[in-house]
Amino acid sequence: METLLGIYLNDQLAMGLAWRELARRAARNNRGTEFETPLREAASAIAEDVETFRGVMQAVPVRANPVKAGIAIVAERLGRFKPNGRITAYSPLSRFWELEALAMGIEGKKILWTTLRDSANLGKRLADVDFDALLLRADRQRSLLEPARVRAAEEAFTRRS
Numbered sequence: 001m002e003t004l005l006g007i008y009l010n011d012q013l014a015m016g017l018a019w020r021e022l023a024r025r026a027a028r029n030n031r032g033t034e035f036e037t038p039l040r041e042a043a044s045a046i047a048e049d050v051e052t053f054r055g056v057m058q059a060v061p062v063r064a065n066p067v068k069a070g071i072a073i074v075a076e077r078l079g080r081f082k083p084n085g086r087i088t089a090y091s092p093l094s095r096f097w098e099l100e101a102l103a104m105g106i107e108g109k110k111i112l113w114t115t116l117r118d119s120a121n122l123g124k125r126l127a128d129v130d131f132d133a134l135l136l137r138a139d140r141q142r143s144l145l146e147p148a149r150v151r152a153a154e155e156a157f158t159r160r161s
Contacts, residue, residue: 005120006062012112013057013064014072016050019105021076023047026098029090035099038148042102045141049109052134056116059126092156099149103142110138 023043030036057064117123117131 003062005060008120009053009057009060009062010065010068013050013053014068015105015108016046016053017069018072018076019102019109020046020050021073022079022098022105023102025076026095026102029098030095035095035148035152038144039099042141042145045137045144046102046105049134049137052129056122056126056129059129060122092152096149096152096156099145099152103145103149106138106142106145110135110142113138 020043023039023046027036027039027043030039054064113131113134122129123131
């Protein structure tokens, strides 16, 4: 029987995979724009965090649930079909939504690292995992994306599009 921590870790892995795919898609959608560099850097950092998280799961140990992981990736891909105010083109609303969702995911990741460190007591159990450094890395990711998120909001909501 899977423990509650195992269920939680698998749910968080699934969300991390969905955010990784969203970050990669957002970076691709913004090639050649001022948004490309921060999105590409964030996508790379999020992918690194997913691998770090997989390491945490292995150290606990908890086996990854491939069904949950697959559902998360499919859900991210289905989310691409949400209305964005344009029939066939990439919209300023799409860019803003992607950046906003990534910002929320990063904030959630900070909660995750804190929960694992403190409430799940993994900070003491997994001496090789520097949860404080992971929290700082999440702060850097958030700071990296914030100017782009604000700019995308301005483009989406204050310009006629």
